Amino acid sequence: xxxxxxxxxxxxxxxxxxxxxxxxxxxxxxxxxxxxxxxxxxxxxxxxxxxxxxxxxxxxxxxxxxxxxxxxxxxxxxxxxxxxxxxxxxxxxxxxxxxxxxxxxxxxxxxxxxxxxxxxxxxxxxxxxxxxxxxxxxxxxxxxxxxxxxxxxxxxxxxxxxxxxxxxxxxxxxxxxxxxxxxxxxxxxx
Amino acid sequence: xxxxxxxxxxxxxxxxxxxxxxxxxxxxxxxxxxxxxxxxxxxxxxxxxxxxxxxxxxxxxxxxxxxxxxx
Numbered sequence: 001x002x003x004x005x006x007x008x009x010x011x012x013x014x015x016x017x018x019x020x021x022x023x024x025x026x027x028x029x030x031x032x033x034x035x036x037x038x039x040x041x042x043x044x045x046x047x048x049x050x051x052x053x054x055x056x057x058x059x060x061x062x063x064x065x066x067x068x069x070x071x072x073x074x075x076x077x078x079x080x081x082x083x084x085x086x087x088x089x090x091x092x093x094x095x096x097x098x099x100x101x102x103x104x105x106x107x108x109x110x111x112x113x114x115x116x117x118x119x120x121x122x123x124x125x126x127x128x129x130x131x132x133x134x135x136x137x138x139x140x141x142x143x144x145x146x147x148x149x150x151x152x153x154x155x156x157x158x159x160x161x162x163x164x165x166x167x168x169x170x171x172x173x174x175x176x177x178x179x180x181x182x183x184x185x186x187x188x189x190x
Numbered sequence: 191x192x193x194x195x196x197x198x199x200x201x202x203x204x205x206x207x208x209x210x211x212x213x214x215x216x217x218x219x220x221x222x223x224x225x226x227x228x229x230x231x232x233x234x235x236x237x238x239x240x241x242x243x244x245x246x247x248x249x250x251x252x253x254x255x256x257x258x259x260x261x
Contacts, residue, residue: 018254055256090201099199101232108242115242116249124250142212143247144254149212160213167212168205175243 008040011054015061021125022065022140024133028072032064039064062145069141070155077134077158077166085132089172108183120182127177131170138163139170196222203233207240 001007015036019029039060040047047056069076094103114120131139141147141155149167153160196218198206203226206219215223227233 014257052256058255058257090204093201093204095199095201099201101200101236104232105235105239107235108239112245115246116253120246121250121253124246144251146251164209164212168208171208171211171240171243175239178243178246179239 004044005041007053008037008057011057012037014054015057017125018058018144019061019065021129022137022144023068024136028068032061032068035064036061066145066147066155069137073156076137077156077162082132085135085169089169089176092176093172106179106183108179123178123182127174127181130177131173135166135170135173138166139174142167196225198222198226200226200230200233200236203227203230204236207233207237211240211244 002010012033015033016029019032020026023029023032036057040057047053093105094101096102128136128140138152141152142149147155149160149163152158153163203223206215206223209215227237
């Protein structure tokens with residue numbers, strides 16, 4: 001078995017993947033991962049045998065990532081504010097002028113098996129990484145860090161209205177991306 | 191005063207179904223949602239998509255947090 005420091009270091013790429021996805025900033029991600037590795041190496045005794053090394057490191061990373069988000073505060077939720085990011089993705093959906101569905105949403109079936117496949121995880125992560133930066137950060141604070149909406153507002157000094165608008169857009173964009181890149185292909189031809 | 195204060199369009203209902211992932215809906219909206227879902231053919235499909243997404247994120251979280259030894 002390789003020495004502990006080599007084992008820890010071998011997970012660097014894996015940790016970077018999630019740090020990048022959550023922080024959407026290369027320098028912040030590098031810092032969070034370095035701090036994670038240092039913390040792990042400085043207290044190997046707190047790595048209990050019950051958890052796997054990777055799982056333990058992910059746990060530390062989450063704390064470092066929350067510190068980074070807190071530290072960068074306002075910057076975290078300021079998007080590029082491009083025109084495209086301001087669009088409500090609901091307007092892309094097939095609604096008639098009276099607000100009713102012009103075409104019913106497609107049937108995604110019941111792909112329980114597919115939804116834990118590695119291919120699906122790769123598509124899901126690609127879709128999440130394509131969200132506008134601020135939307136992606138807030139979305140992953142909900143879905144990866146599992147923070148409540150209240151806590152996110154508190155950490156970032158964000159109004160709940162602002163948070164809900166961003167999460168609304170993020171979720172609908174993700175839905176659209178998965179529909180195009182996953183469900184459209186597995187759906188039987190019409 | 192609107193004649194049907196509980197009447198919602200599919201677009202409004204879609205927004206509620208998305209919002210429900212991040213916040214508790216006010217009681218009036220919950221009732222309005224339920225009424226609409228009982229009468230609409232299309233919105234239950236959208237709801238199933240939203241629930242599928244919720245499930246997918248749960249699977250992903252498990253995969254990301256407790257990855258086993260795939261590498």
